[in-house]
Amino acid sequence: MTRTGGLPGRVLIGPVPGLLGIAAFLGAWEVAVRGGLVDDRYIPPASTVLVAAVDYLDDGVFWRAVGRTLGAWALGLAIAATAAVVLGILIGSSGVARRATHSTIEFLRPIPSVALIPLAVLVYGTSLQSTLLLVIYAAFWQILIQVLYGVQDVDPVASDTAVSYRFGRIARVRYLVWPSALPYVMTGLRLGAAVALILAITAELVIGGGGLGERIALAQSGGALDKLYALIVITGLLGVAVNLVMRAIERRALAWHTSVRGEVPV
Amino acid sequence: MAADPATIAMNPTPSNPRDVLLRVDGLKKTYSAQGRDVEAVRDLTFELVRGELTCIVGPSGSGKTTLLRCISGLLEPTSGSVVLDGAPVKGPPRGMAVVFQEYGRSLFAWMTVRQNVELPLKVQKMSKSERTRLVDQSLESVGLAHSADSYPWQLSGGMQQRVAIARALAYQPQLLLMDEPFASVDAQTRADLEDLVLRVRHQFDVTVLLVTHDIDESIYLSDRVVVLSSPPSTVREELEIPLPRRRDQVTTKELPEFAHLRAHVFRLIKRESGAETPDAHDSSSLATAGEL
Known part of the structure; x- marks a missing residue:
């Protein structure tokens, strides 16, 4: 065994490379704008944007907007997940139901949520329900598809075991189908959480009614470029945070699963 | 007898x-x-x-x-x-109780050894005290009393099959x-x-x-x-x-x-x-x- 890795290589693990990457990106942005490569009437330098972002930290209006966006995101995701899991298990447990719904699901799934904006405005105006409708529609299919795959992935031997010990339908779903499908549900939740955030901000941006999306629209119409970009950077950070939270939940829920538990010395 | x-x-x-x-x-x-x-x-x-x-x-x-x-x-x-x-x-x-060849797939990875052995009894709504007695007894008899709180995948193949046998025995x-x-x-x-x-x-x-x-x-x-x-x-x-x-x-x-x-x-x-x-x-x- 050679030790070519050495100490310098070992520094480049953990969060260090990621942070270096961000620093390099911000540096390139700053240089590109200051050096005149990019017109600062369209993009202010990174330092200006960061100052604007920091200014938001003690702005009550901003925090209320964040709260509203995250509220719509969380509520929409929760409703979508509940509906997708219940329907997914019901449909997935029956071959007839699977075949009967397959083509309908494949037709409805690719419809982009944003295509529903006119409908949402017509029915709910600029209220929270409009945003929720789009968020739920977008997240629901992501999760449903995963649940349908997950329910199919029950091990036949485990299934025989449950049948031979006379598990009823409900016991089978609770103790076997649900845990077997959980890794898929978690993947669906993670994908759904990301599109739900995108749709929450899109809806606010286009429909209005408060939230970060509306702040972005206001900053744009007011010509406050530094604030506009600061808000964009913040929504990006929000996305990163959402992903980290979902991954942490996944690791906790799937501690027993091969994808998380890693190698076990036996 | x-x-x-x-x-x-x-x-x-x-x-x-x-x-x-x-x-x-x-x-x-x-x-x-x-x-x-x-x-x-x-x-x-x-x-x-x-x-x-x-x-x-x-x-x-x-x-x-x-x-x-x-x-x-x-x-x-x-x-x-x-x-x-x-x-x-x-x-x-x-x-009847069945012990399958594929113990790794027959045991539920998301449950501990004790929970695996207990589950069939729980599903048939046996009282908690009776369940505990049967589970303890069967784990003891297969020599796994000390591994009750491990997960099956933390055990060797032979021990996993013992868990499956204990589960079958507890089912009486x-x-x-x-x-x-x-x-x-x-x-x-x-x-x-x-x-x-x-x-x-x-x-x-x-x-x-x-x-x-x-x-x-x-x-x-x-x-x-x-x-x-x-x-x-x-x-x-x-x-x-x-x-x-x-x-x-x-x-x-x-x-x-x-x-x-x-x-x-x-x-x-x-x-x-x-x-x-x-x-x-x-x-x-x-x-x-x-x-x-």
Whole structure:
């Protein structure tokens, strides 16, 4: 065994490379704008944007907007997940139901949520329900598809075991189908959480009614470029945070699963 | 009921008529796939005597697993019947527990050892105190009391199969069905598990039906061996194993009777799988085969 890795290589693990990457990106942005490569009437330098972002930290209006966006995101995701899991298990447990719904699901799934904006405005105006409708529609299919795959992935031997010990339908779903499908549900939740955030901000941006999306629209119409970009950077950070939270939940829920538990010395 | 461990009684003298726990009568199973019928089991008839350990042994592909699935109620036979203690089997009966070969897939990875063993009792709504008593007792008897809070995947293969056996014992079946239970573990572990089965079947007073392709194992474990023909299977021969009741991996296998029985079953199965049968005038080929 050679030790070519050495100490310098070992520094480049953990969060260090990621942070270096961000620093390099911000540096390139700053240089590109200051050096005149990019017109600062369209993009202010990174330092200006960061100052604007920091200014938001003690702005009550901003925090209320964040709260509203995250509220719509969380509520929409929760409703979508509940509906997708219940329907997914019901449909997935029956071959007839699977075949009967397959083509309908494949037709409805690719419809982009944003295509529903006119409908949402017509029915709910600029209220929270409009945003929720789009968020739920977008997240629901992501999760449903995963649940349908997950329910199919029950091990036949485990299934025989449950049948031979006379598990009823409900016991089978609770103790076997649900845990077997959980890794898929978690993947669906993670994908759904990301599109739900995108749709929450899109809806606010286009429909209005408060939230970060509306702040972005206001900053744009007011010509406050530094604030506009600061808000964009913040929504990006929000996305990163959402992903980290979902991954942490996944690791906790799937501690027993091969994808998380890693190698076990036996 | 307790047998004197010192007795070298063959089998407990069968009271006439035999105390039959399970009766398999004219069992036939044909699989249909893409318009083609495959006959896995042609006609099987045999009985299990209460309190005995019976092994079903047969050449590979002789429908052993199909037979076990039919008996356990997991698979519906094409014709024929399975009767457990007077009641026809139409789906898994309460009086049976199955131990599968694939312990890793049969145990639930998301539950601890204790939760796995407890689950079938919980599902049938047994009281908490009764559950705890049975789980503790069965884990103790398979030597896993100290691993109750581990997850199955943290244990070795042999220990995982012990968990599956403990789960079956805690369920308090009349009949324990085992499908090639030791086929996926190493030789030393296999010997340990064989002795474990011999021990717990007396401790829990359970009748055992074990399916195996291993002739030595079938004779070592059994009171009675049912030899299957090659597929589509029928009962080739049913023989009592008149070995001392107390078995030992070394001394039992040294007995001349053990060697005779082993050779007898070996010839039956060789003949079934179409290979040359070593006869008296053909002893040279036997010697060669023995050296190989």
